Amino acid sequence: MKKLILTLFLGLFSANIGLGQTAKEATAADVSSLDAIMKSIYDVISGDAAKQRDWDRFRSLFASDARLIPVRKDPQNGSFAPHAYTPEEYIQRATPMMSKDGFFERESARRVEQYGHIAHVFSTYESRHALGDKTPFARGINSFQLFFDGKRWWVVTIYWDAETPDNPIPEKYLRSEK
Numbered sequence: 451m452k453k454l455i456l457t458l459f460l461g462l463f464s465a466n467i468g469l470g471q472t473a474k475e476a477t478a479a480d481v482s483s484l485d486a487i488m489k490s491i492y493d494v495i496s497g498d499a500a501k502q503r504d505w506d507r508f509r510s511l512f513a514s515d516a517r518l519i520p521v522r523k524d525p526q527n528g529s530f531a532p533h534a535y536t537p538e539e540y541i542q543r544a545t546p547m548m549s550k551d552g553f554f555e556r557e558s559a560r561r562v563e564q565y566g567h568i569a570h571v572f573s574t575y576e577s578r579h580a581l582g583d584k585t586p587f588a589r590g591i592n593s594f595q596l597f598f599d600g601k602r603w604w605v606v607t608i609y610w611d612a613e614t615p616d617n618p619i620p621e622k623y624l625r626s627e628k
Contacts, residue, residue, distance in 0.1 A: 476510035
């Protein structure tokens with residue numbers, strides 16, 4: 451019995467050590483609620499082309515081993531598949547595009563399921579190159595899996611699919627659920 455308790459304690463202790471991606475602490479304003487972490491994610495990636503993103507802030511929102519997973523179409527055969535990236539790999543891939551073109555992503559609707567320490571958020575997004583653009587150049591759904599450790603929220607996964615003519619966003623995801 452003592453071995454079992456010790457094993458459980460060590461497992462929980464080691465899991466807590468590895469939560470953050472960076473030495474920078476997240477601010478309470480960024481992670482104290484579901485609304486806060488969702489606002490922070492969209493805020494930290496958005497900005498004009500000349501704006502340097504605060505990638506340390508971005509990293510501080512993610513649990514260790516977190517993944518960002520877009521669904522991509524293979525140009526060779528037309529099939530779709532998920533492609534998983536760590537937050538670091540996302541930063542490396544996104545920085546050149548965000549430096550060249552402005553990128554503003556905002557949430558237009560949200561649906562939340564929550565149980566205990568976990569939450570799933572279906573977040574409909576719109577992407578624009580400039581804040582004043584009337585029409586988004588892309589829309590889709592970000593599927594967030596989030597973890598609450600008793601003090602703050604962590605992003606575990608962001609899994610998304612972009613809207614296409616063959617895959618329009620269903621009407622029910624264009625408005626937030628009350």
